Amino acid sequence: MLDDTDMRLLSALQKNAHLTAQELGDILNLSASQAGRRRQRLEGEGFIESYVARLNPNRLGLSVQAFVQVQLGTHGPEQAQSFATLIDTRPEIVSAWTMTGDADYLLRAYCDDLSALNRLIHEVLLPHPAVSRVQSQIVMDQLKRDAPLPT
Numbered sequence: 001m002l003d004d005t006d007m008r009l010l011s012a013l014q015k016n017a018h019l020t021a022q023e024l025g026d027i028l029n030l031s032a033s034q035a036g037r038r039r040q041r042l043e044g045e046g047f048i049e050s051y052v053a054r055l056n057p058n059r060l061g062l063s064v065q066a067f068v069q070v071q072l073g074t075h076g077p078e079q080a081q082s083f084a085t086l087i088d089t090r091p092e093i094v095s096a097w098t099m100t101g102d103a104d105y106l107l108r109a110y111c112d113d114l115s116a117l118n119r120l121i122h123e124v125l126l127p128h129p130a131v132s133r134v135q136s137q138i139v140m141d142q143l144k145r146d147a148p149l150p151t
């Protein structure tokens with residue numbers, strides 16, 4: 001069960017994961033040790049999964065962001081596992097979801113350029129034996145960055 005202080009702690013860490021126990025304590029009106037214990041409990045209970053650095057894709061030369069919808073022609077467990085293994089091995093695919101509707105999967109990819117996206121689609125995804133259709137949308141501009149979860 002999360003109380004208001006836990007929610008404020010989670011909100012603060014989503015904005016700045018580098019906060020020390022002392023800084024968290026100041027924000028939450030707790031001692032550093034109390035804030036540290038709360039953080040450890042939330043980590044242990046799985047509310048906090050990890051701490052990561054958010055990198056700038058443009059600075060890394062990843063100038064094309066795309067969403068790729070994939071429809072499978074066959075839907076057995078072997079095909080789904082094989083496709084999941086494929087997307088797990090591709091570093092340019094940064095996230096993937098199974099979906100309802102026309103597409104079975106929605107993939108988010110970052111590529112160096114359009115040629116790299118084209119190779120991903122035509123040399124990696126479409127040749128997979130279970131894939132029947134691929135449709136991509138190239139991101140023109142991202143109006144809102146991936147935001148913290150509501151707390």
